[in-house]
Amino acid sequence: MASETKKNSNATRKKVRIKKIIERLKKAHPDAKLDLDFTNPLELLIALILAAQARDDLVNRVTADLFKKYRTAEHYASAPLPELEEQVRKINFYRNKTRSIHNCCSEIVKRFKGKVPDKLDDLLTLPGVGRKTANIVLGNAFGQQTIGVDTHVMRLSQRLGLTNNTNPDKIEFDLMPLVPEKQRVRFCHLLQYHGRRVCVAKSPRCPACTIKSLCPYPNKTES
Numbered sequence: 001m002a003s004e005t006k007k008n009s010n011a012t013r014k015k016v017r018i019k020k021i022i023e024r025l026k027k028a029h030p031d032a033k034l035d036l037d038f039t040n041p042l043e044l045l046i047a048l049i050l051a052a053q054a055r056d057d058l059v060n061r062v063t064a065d066l067f068k069k070y071r072t073a074e075h076y077a078s079a080p081l082p083e084l085e086e087q088v089r090k091i092n093f094y095r096n097k098t099r100s101i102h103n104c105c106s107e108i109v110k111r112f113k114g115k116v117p118d119k120l121d122d123l124l125t126l127p128g129v130g131r132k133t134a135n136i137v138l139g140n141a142f143g144q145q146t147i148g149v150d151t152h153v154m155r156l157s158q159r160l161g162l163t164n165n166t167n168p169d170k171i172e173f174d175l176m177p178l179v180p181e182k183q184r185v186r187f188c189h190l191l192q193y194h195g196r197r198v199c200v201a202k203s204p205r206c207p208a209c210t211i212k213s214l215c216p217y218p219n220k221t222e223s
């Protein structure tokens with residue numbers, strides 16, 4: 001009973017801290033958004049497959065032409081693999097990624113009438129789609145309030161003491177009840193921008209950090 005009470009008050013304290021973190025980061029990074037270009041759920045799904053361990057700006061350059069040529073899941077599913085590979089060859093692991101796109105789109109055509117499903121359980125049945133990708137698609141293309149745990153969300157949640165877990169799925173489950181429901185997608189964008197601009201992995205810029213007073217490690221850097 002006593003440990004349950006302690007757990008609840010810890011969660012309440014974290015919720016209050018997260019609200020303050022969000023407010024400050026909104027002011028620091030008003031431009032925070034998903035950096036991948038897309039106009040519909042299929043384009044976002046394809047961009048996310050291509051973006052694994054690749055720079056968003058490179059992916060955007062490649063998808064600018066790709067999305068003009070292939071507009072539906074049927075187009076990707078029926079395209080010859082060498083032709084598709086040629087379109088994305090500037091991106092690392094392009095052969096594996098081409099195969100993932102092809103397999104994923106084939107399933108979308110076969111089982112979902114060519115439309116990217118808007119339910120987590122359905123998305124997770126697609127080849128190559130894990131929780132991170134599924135949640136980012138649901139959050140950014142379908143307007144659902146999800147938390148997609150990418151490298152920045154993972155690192156900053158740990159650094160800010162919001163989770164003790166290292167497994168992205170467990171981090172998502174830790175964050176979901178703590179982050180205000182309407183702000184979950186925004187929260188992820190804010191952590192991504194803060195992680196790139198200020199709380200960078202190797203030498204975070206603590207003295208310039210707007211959430212320094214809300215961070216358990218405010219002195220990670222001296223200058």
Ligand code: SF4
Nearest residue numbers: 199204206209215218
């Ligand atoms: S105070 Fe330092 S460690 Fe904490 S969030 Fe800011 S930059 Fe990161």
